[in-house]
Amino acid sequence: MTKESNMAILPLVIAPDERLNTPSEPVKVVDDSIRKLLDDMLDTMYANDGIGLAAVQVGVHKRCIVVDLAVRDGGRDPIKFINPEIIRKSDETHVFQEGCLSFPDQYSDVIRPSSVTVRYLNERGEQKEIEASELLATCLQHEMDHLDGLLFVDRLSRLKRDMLLRKLAKQRRDAV
Numbered sequence: 001m002t003k004e005s006n007m008a009i010l011p012l013v014i015a016p017d018e019r020l021n022t023p024s025e026p027v028k029v030v031d032d033s034i035r036k037l038l039d040d041m042l043d044t045m046y047a048n049d050g051i052g053l054a055a056v057q058v059g060v061h062k063r064c065i066v067v068d069l070a071v072r073d074g075g076r077d078p079i080k081f082i083n084p085e086i087i088r089k090s091d092e093t094h095v096f097q098e099g100c101l102s103f104p105d106q107y108s109d110v111i112r113p114s115s116v117t118v119r120y121l122n123e124r125g126e127q128k129e130i131e132a133s134e135l136l137a138t139c140l141q142h143e144m145d146h147l148d149g150l151l152f153v154d155r156l157s158r159l160k161r162d163m164l165l166r167k168l169a170k171q172r173r174d175a176v
Helices: 032-047 069-073 134-147 158-175
Strands: 052-054 064-067 079-089 093-100 103-113 115-121 127-133
Touching: 032 052, 032 064, 032 079, 052 134, 064 134, 069 134, 079 134, 093 134, 103 134, 103 158, 115 134, 127 134
Parallel strands: none
Antiparallel strands: 052 064, 064 079, 079 115, 093 103, 115 127
């Protein structure tokens, strides 16, 4: 537990782990337990130098994600998403080199729509929409894929995915 708050750093689920391939359940009621989960997810994301995190990555199969791009510049501007859904995506695409806290030190270029509109509930249970482009659009799509049991490596060619998974397996063996 941190001294400033009641938040906690949760253990990350690291690939390969079948929990990462299991779709998450919609949140039925936005209550204190969901708010605490979102706060704990942010604490966990910050502690691991991430910019986004899905609940499934801490072993909770709820449709919740947190994102904070400001941490890249030393700031904090978190956004909490409950039951997010993409309601519009651009035809235009872009390529970003993606990484994932569940795939430590592994990165690969992924092609995604360059902008999306996402409808979600905030931590007060209010319905919101956000229009996102560039890195925020990529981050939201990456985290929302987690909610459907999809991983960024699932968007790679078989050859690239297999190479990345072999590197991850070697990294785990070397760490033992």
